[in-house]
Amino acid sequence: MNIHPAEAKDFHSALMTTNGGGIWDDLGWLCMADIQQVARDASKALKKLGLCSNEPVLIPVGGRAEDISAILAVIDAGGVAVPFHRKSHRDTRSNLESSSSARFVLSTPNHEKRSTPSPIRISQTLPPKRPLLDGAAMITYTSGSTGKPKGVVLSRNKISAKLDTICEAIEMVGSPVAVVPLQLQFSFGQWATFLPLMMGGTVHITARFSADWANQIVRNQPITHFAAVPTMLRLMVEGERVNRHMRILTGGEAVSSKLSSAIFERWPNATINGIYGLTETGTCDLFRFDRLGLPSDDSLGYPAKQIKVITDPITSELLIQSPYAMLGYLDMPELTNEIMSDGWIRTGDIAAINKDGTVTLRGRIKDLINRGGNKVAPIEVESVFADHPAISAVLVTGVPDPRFGEAIHMLVVPKDAEAPSKQALIDWAKDRTDRFKLPDAVHYGEMLPLGPTGKADRTALRCSILVKSTTIFESSLENEN
Numbered sequence: 065m066n067i068h069p070a071e072a073k074d075f076h077s078a079l080m081t082t083n084g085g086g087i088w089d090d091l092g093w094l095c096m097a098d099i100q101q102v103a104r105d106a107s108k109a110l111k112k113l114g115l116c117s118n119e120p121v122l123i124p125v126g127g128r129a130e131d132i133s134a135i136l137a138v139i140d141a142g143g144v145a146v147p148f149h150r151k152s153h154r155d156t157r158s159n160l161e162s163s164s165s166a167r168f169v170l171s172t173p174n175h176e177k178r179s180t181p182s183p184i185r186i187s188q189t190l191p192p193k194r195p196l197l198d199g200a201a202m203i204t205y206t207s208g209s210t211g212k213p214k215g216v217v218l219s220r221n222k223i224s225a226k227l228d229t230i231c232e233a234i235e236m237v238g239s240p241v242a243v244v245p246l247q248l249q250f251s252f253g254q255w256a257t258f259l260p261l262m263m264g265g266t267v268h269i270t271a272r273f274s275a276d277w278a279n280q281i282v283r284n285q286p287i288t289h290f291a292a293v294p295t296m297l298r299l300m301v302e303g304e305r306v307n308r309h310m311r312i313l314t315g316g317e318a319v320s321s322k323l324s325s326a327i328f329e330r331w332p333n334a335t336i337n338g339i340y341g342l343t344e345t346g347t348c349d350l351f352r353f354d355r356l357g358l359p360s361d362d363s364l365g366y367p368a369k370q371i372k373v374i375t376d377p378i379t380s381e382l383l384i385q386s387p388y389a390m391l392g393y394l395d396m397p398e399l400t401n402e403i404m405s406d407g408w409i410r411t412g413d414i415a416a417i418n419k420d421g422t423v424t425l426r427g428r429i430k431d432l433i434n435r436g437g438n439k440v441a442p443i444e445v446e447s448v449f450a451d452h453p454a455i456s457a458v459l460v461t462g463v464p465d466p467r468f469g470e471a472i473h474m475l476v477v478p479k480d481a482e483a484p485s486k487q488a489l490i491d492w493a494k495d496r497t498d499r500f501k502l503p504d505a506v507h508y509g510e511m512l513p514l515g516p517t518g519k520a521d522r523t524a525l526r527c528s529i530l531v532k533s534t535t536i537f538e539s540s541l542e543n544e545n
Contacts, residue, residue, distance in 0.1 A: 106137035124150030127271035215394030256291035346388025433462030
């Protein structure tokens with residue numbers, strides 16, 4: 065079924081009228097009827113303060129049921145919801161206030177008990193007229209790992225249509241019971257939370273993820289869907305087998321065959337839905353489905369319905385055409401035109417489109433390491449060492465080097481206290497990849513550095529190496545040329 069944005073059931077109306085279901089958070093249970101009433105009360109308060117049509121409103125979120133109410137309230141009042149994490153650095157918050165020109169913050173006054181989000185005026189100045197915000201429901205800011213965060217303006221109609229297509233793709237039916245330890249400032253957390261609630265289902269959320277929290281819910285509740293980034297799943301693969309028939313929804317990075325095998329050891333009846341997409345494209349552009357016993361690979365899967373993909377013939381950058389794409393970046397028309405061209409959105413990812421139509425990720429253009437004139441994608445190096453039986457996780461980045469221009473640095477998280485030696489790692493990999501792709505330096509740590517979305521953060525690793533962090537033990541190896 066192909067859903068045109070203009071024909072889709074409005075997601076806000078669905079959330080405000082659905083019967084049954086609700087949210088379990090760290091404070092307990094809040095039924096959907098109460099979530100809707102809280103939204104109506106907060107909406108009235110915003111209107112009373114004089115909220116204008118299509119005016120951005122900042123919403124501090126942090127794993128609370130009232131976060132949903134706040135988003136619904138802003139849209140109900142005719143505004144545009146701008147969620148951000150309530151514990152964001154003050155500079156991040158100041159950036160959002162400035163770039164959005166918001167006059168109001170809709171904030172939950174008490175985080176220790178149930179309370180209705182209340183609007184707080186932070187500016188007396190009316191925001192400028194922005195035609196881009198006509199028909200918008202939300203502005204989702206990117207993580208900013210590559211620079212200043214960008215406000216992705218998302219259409220209400222397109223969000224609604226995309227939710228319908230995602231629902232069909234992941235076969236969400238009935239009254240789902242979902243675990244969603246993801247925050248609502250990111251698109252993954254948004255759709256994974258909205259969809260079950262629209263269907264009268266139950267969603268388990270939390271302010272702070274832990275493997276124990278998630279394991280207890282999966283063990284004791286009739287979970288149908290579990291949405292998590294691969295980093296979270298890696299923390300959960302150890303433990304007793306649970307014969308739960310559930311769908312694991314995961315994105316942010318490709319699910320390696322090694323990780324999927326570990327997941328099936330723990331949950332043999334699970335289906336893994338690997339999902340790739342950008343906030344700019346409307347999210348969820350490629351889907352991969354894995355089950356125990358079926359052939360698997362390390363691709364991102366197939367394009368979703370109405371999604372077209374090509375690669376740039378010169379750079380191999382993946383380009384996506386989507387009817388659900390963003391309206392544009394807020395107040396950044398030049399950057400919007402740079403990213404969106406003739407209906408195609410540049411992803412910044414290097415990829416290959418295989419003969420069967422699947423897409424395989426080769427790395428990020430910005431992450432390419434220029435080692436002595438050889439271009440090396442970190443993901444290529446990681447895929448080799450991820451298969452080492454003594455390695456739990458691995459992350460690779462480029463660091464300025466006087467000999468090669470850039471050197472390949474690799475952070476290893478060993479499975480056991482006794483880690484393989486640096487020379488043993490290099491010797492093991494020599495016959496598995498080109499010599500120029502072997503790491504020049506190997507570091508050891510207890511965990512990978514994570515970015516705000518829960519994905520492994522190469523920039524943080526690079527910075528820690530450059531400042532000679534005392535938390536990572538470094539030992540360099542010079543490769544043979």
